Amino acid sequence: MIAVHRFAYRAVRADGATETGELQAESAEAAATALAGRGLWPISVRAQHARATLRRGLTAADLALGLRVMATLLESGLPIGKALAAMPDLVPPAWVSALPEVERAVREGASLATAVERSPLEVPAVVTGMIRAGEAGSGLSSAVRRAAVLMEEAAAIRSAIRGALAYPAVLAVAGTASVAVLVGVVIPRFASILGDLGQTLPPSTRFVLYASAVVRAGWLPSLLGVLIVLSVWRAWVQTPRGAQRWHSFMLALPFVGSIRRSAATARVCAALAALLESGVPLAVALTHGAKASGDAAVSSRMLDARNAVIGGSRLSTALAAKSALTDVAARLIRAGEETGSLASMFSHAARLESERASERLRAGVKLLEPSLILIFGAVVALVAAALLQAIYSVRPT
Numbered sequence: 001m002i003a004v005h006r007f008a009y010r011a012v013r014a015d016g017a018t019e020t021g022e023l024q025a026e027s028a029e030a031a032a033t034a035l036a037g038r039g040l041w042p043i044s045v046r047a048q049h050a051r052a053t054l055r056r057g058l059t060a061a062d063l064a065l066g067l068r069v070m071a072t073l074l075e076s077g078l079p080i081g082k083a084l085a086a087m088p089d090l091v092p093p094a095w096v097s098a099l100p101e102v103e104r105a106v107r108e109g110a111s112l113a114t115a116v117e118r119s120p121l122e123v124p125a126v127v128t129g130m131i132r133a134g135e136a137g138s139g140l141s142s143a144v145r146r147a148a149v150l151m152e153e154a155a156a157i158r159s160a161i162r163g164a165l166a167y168p169a170v171l172a173v174a175g176t177a178s179v180a181v182l183v184g185v186v187i188p189r190f191a192s193i194l195g196d197l198g199q200t201l202p203p204s205t206r207f208v209l210y211a212s213a214v215v216r217a218g219w220l221p222s223l224l225g226v227l228i229v230l231s232v233w234r235a236w237v238q239t240p241r242g243a244q245r246w247h248s249f250m251l252a253l254p255f256v257g258s259i260r261r262s263a264a265t266a267r268v269c270a271a272l273a274a275l276l277e278s279g280v281p282l283a284v285a286l287t288h289g290a291k292a293s294g295d296a297a298v299s300s301r302m303l304d305a306r307n308a309v310i311g312g313s314r315l316s317t318a319l320a321a322k323s324a325l326t327d328v329a330a331r332l333i334r335a336g337e338e339t340g341s342l343a344s345m346f347s348h349a350a351r352l353e354s355e356r357a358s359e360r361l362r363a364g365v366k367l368l369e370p371s372l373i374l375i376f377g378a379v380v381a382l383v384a385a386a387l388l389q390a391i392y393s394v395r396p397t
Contacts, residue, residue, distance in 0.1 A: 007031040007047055010109040011040035020110045058121060060158055062092040064151035071148055074141035080112055111135050126271045129288035133278040146274040153270060160358060164365045175376030182383045183212040201390055208386040243296035251297055262357035264295040265325040266350045273346035283310055329353060
C-alpha cells in the first residue's frame with residue numbers, strides 16, 4: 001500500500017496572488033506536480049506531521065479583547081509578525097499558548113486568517129472570514145477592529161443575559177434548599193414526636209408527610225433518570241440533524257422562540273454588516289453570517305436563502321420566504337436593497353433586534369422572579385399550615 005502524506009504548500013497563482021493550503025500526496029515531488037497541474041507555481045511544500053491538537057474555546061470577551069489588541073498594534077503600523085510577537089503580554093491567558101503557533105504559520109507564509117483558523121484557538125468562522133476579507137484588500141487592521149467590535153457586542157449580550165438570570169437562579173437555589181430542609185428534616189422529626197404522643201395527624205399533615213416520604217424515596221432514581229435523559233439529549237443535540245430539530249422546536253415556542261429569533265437575527269445582521277463593510281461578497285457573507293447565528297435552524301434557513309439569492313432571487317424576498325430572520329429585519333433589508341445602503345440597514349437591524357431581545361428577556365425575568373416567589377411561598381405555606389394544624393391537634397391524654 002502506498003503511503004499518503006499531508007503537505008502544506010505555498011504557491012503563486014497565474015494572476016500573481018499567493019495561495020496557501022494543504023493537500024495529500026505520496027511525496028513532496030508528487031505534491032508539487034499536483035500543484036503544477038492545477039496551474040500553481042509551488043514556492044514551498046512542507047510535510048505536515050500528524051499531531052493531536054486540542055482546540056481551546058475562547059469566551060466572547062477574551063476573543064474580543066485579543067482582537068482589539070491585535071487591531072491596535074496593526075493600526076500603530078507594526079507588521080503582522082511583530083504585532084503577534086508583542087501580543088502575549090497584552091492578551092488574556094487563553095491566547096498566550098496559541099500565539100506562537102499563529103506567529104510561526106504567518107512567518108512561514110500563511111495568511112493571518114489561515115493561521116488563526118489552523119491554530120488551537122476555536123475562533124468563529126465569521127471572524128476568520130472578516131480577517132480574510134481584510135487581507136484581500138479592505139484593510140487588515142480595520143477588518144480585525146470590526147471583528148473585535150462584533151465580538152464585544154456578543155460578549156455584552158451574553159453578560160446582560162447572565163446578569164438578568166442571576167437573581168432568579170439564586171432565588172431558585174435558595175428556595176429549593178429551604179423546601180428540601182423542611183420536607184427532608186423538619187417534618188419527619190416532627191411526625192415522630194407526634195407519633196410518640198399517640199396523636200392522630202390531621203389530613204394536611206398526613207399529605208405533607210406522604211409527599212416528603214415520596215420525595216426522600218424517589219430523589220435518587222429521579223436524579224439518575226434526569227441525568228440519563230440529559231446525556232441522551234445532549235448527544236442528540238450535538239448531531240447536525242438533532243440540533244436543527246431542537247432549535248426549530250425552541251423557535252416555535254410562544255415566548256422563548258421570539259427571544260431566540262430576535263437574538264439570532266441580531267447576530268446574523270451584525271456579522272453581515274461587518275462582512276459587507278469589509279468588502280466580502282454577499283454570497284460568501286451569507287455563509288459566514290449563517291454560522292454566526294448560534295442557532296442551527298436559523299443557520300439552515302439562512303443557507304437556503306443564500307441558495308435562492310445565488311439562483312437570482314432578491315435577498316429580502318429569499319429571507320422572508322425561508323423565515324430566516326424576523327419580519328422587521330426583512331423589511332429593513334428590503335429598504336437597504338432599494339436605497340443601496342444594505343450594510344447600514346443590516347447594522348440598524350442588528351441594533352433593533354438586539355434591543356428587542358434584551359427587552360423581552362428583561363420582561364421574562366421580571367415575570368420569573370415573582371413566579372418563583374409565589375411557587376416557593378406556596379410550598380412553604382403548605383408545610384407551615386400542616387405543622388400548625390398538627391400542633392393545634394395535640395391534646396392532653
